Amino acid sequence: MVDFIGNRAIYKLLNESLKKGTLAHAYIFTGPDGIGKKLLALHLAKSINCLSAKDGLSFCNKCVSCEKIESGSHPDVQLIKPDGKVFKIGQVREIIRDIYYLPFEGNKRVFILEDAHTMNEEAANSLLKTLEEPPASSMLILLTNNLYALLPTVRSGSQVLKFNPIPENEIERYLVEKQNVEPEKARKAAHLAEGSLGTAITFDDELFHEGQKWAVVVLQSMVSSDDSALFNQIKEAVKDEKKFEFYVKILVSLLRDLSIIGIFEDEKRILHKELLAELYDLRKRISEKEIQSIFSDIEDLYMKKTLNLKLDLVLQNIILKHRVQILREVI
Numbered sequence: 322m323v324d325f326i327g328n329r330a331i332y333k334l335l336n337e338s339l340k341k342g343t344l345a346h347a348y349i350f351t352g353p354d355g356i357g358k359k360l361l362a363l364h365l366a367k368s369i370n371c372l373s374a375k376d377g378l379s380f381c382n383k384c385v386s387c388e389k390i391e392s393g394s395h396p397d398v399q400l401i402k403p404d405g406k407v408f409k410i411g412q413v414r415e416i417i418r419d420i421y422y423l424p425f426e427g428n429k430r431v432f433i434l435e436d437a438h439t440m441n442e443e444a445a446n447s448l449l450k451t452l453e454e455p456p457a458s459s460m461l462i463l464l465t466n467n468l469y470a471l472l473p474t475v476r477s478g479s480q481v482l483k484f485n486p487i488p489e490n491e492i493e494r495y496l497v498e499k500q501n502v503e504p505e506k507a508r509k510a511a512h513l514a515e516g517s518l519g520t521a522i523t524f525d526d527e528l529f530h531e532g533q534k535w536a537v538v539v540l541q542s543m544v545s546s547d548d549s550a551l552f553n554q555i556k557e558a559v560k561d562e563k564k565f566e567f568y569v570k571i572l573v574s575l576l577r578d579l580s581i582i583g584i585f586e587d588e589k590r591i592l593h594k595e596l597l598a599e600l601y602d603l604r605k606r607i608s609e610k611e612i613q614s615i616f617s618d619i620e621d622l623y624m625k626k627t628l629n630l631k632l633d634l635v636l637q638n639i640i641l642k643h644r645v646q647i648l649r650e651v652i
């Protein structure tokens with residue numbers, strides 16, 4: 322069996338449906354990015370079409386059919402992305418036409434649509450009839466990270482399977498055992514990935530170290546009044562939205578470590594072990610109450626992301642506010 326981690330309930334359900342021959346004709350796989358939706362859709366397509374398949378979700382990954390699916394050249398298994406930012410009506414019409422062809426060489430035609438929520442109403446409506454009366458020789462799998470952006474009629478015409486984030490320890494184990502990632506790095510990658518194996522696998526060591534330094538400076542600036550380089554650094558980080566989000570996650574994980582130091586006094590649980598000296602120093606100067614308060618402000622920062630506010634200014638205000646509070650507490 323090929324690796325698949327997390328979401329056992331969905332895995333089992335599809336496995337049973339394959340065994341009993343009760344697969345739905347249309348599925349929606351929904352959940353955050355990087356948690357295995359596409360992978361499981363491809364596993365399903367391989368299991369259906371593998372030349373030496375046994376029962377259930379099982380395939381050899383060696384036969385011509387498995388190889389063709391893997392390389393994207395199987396005529397009966399199509400992985401379709403939106404052409405540009407959205408699925409256009411023409412693209413969907415083409416899929417609808419193709420869906421009525423009998424399999425060319427496999428057992429069943431499988432159409433996997435990535436980012437299915439990007440279908441506009443016209444495109445989605447044209448798909449509806451096919452969802453209601455699909456040919457038995459084809460199946461549709463819609464992948465999305467935004468279920469409610471799909472038309473309700475599309476949702477109700479398909480079996481919706483909700484994928485959950487993968488538990489941190491499963492991701493960590495996978496990285497160490499299957500990807501030969503060094504254990505400390507695997508711990509960090511798994512923690513910051515928030516349940517997404519895809520994110521954990523593409524963990525960028527260098528960016529992480531930069532983010533660590535950045536987050537330490539932010540926290541240190543709350544306990545001192547030296548701003549010289551800080552606000553420029555914040556401005557710089559905010560320019561790249563993805564990077565900034567990653568940095569803020571690191572900042573949150575540092576706050577978590579600070580809290581652990583205070584409450585458990587247990588270094589084993591600490592994520593940023595290489596920063597112990599800095600963490601202990603910070604912990605001496607920031608109370609638990611204050612840490613919790615910074616936590617909630619940073620969470621608020623995430624919320625404000627959607628409000629189009631200047632995040633560097635918001636973060637600056639958080640720093641200044643807590644600096645005042647911390648200094649007051651010390652006095």
Ligand SMILES: [Zn+2]
Binds near residue numbers: 370373385386387
């Ligand atoms: Zn095979």
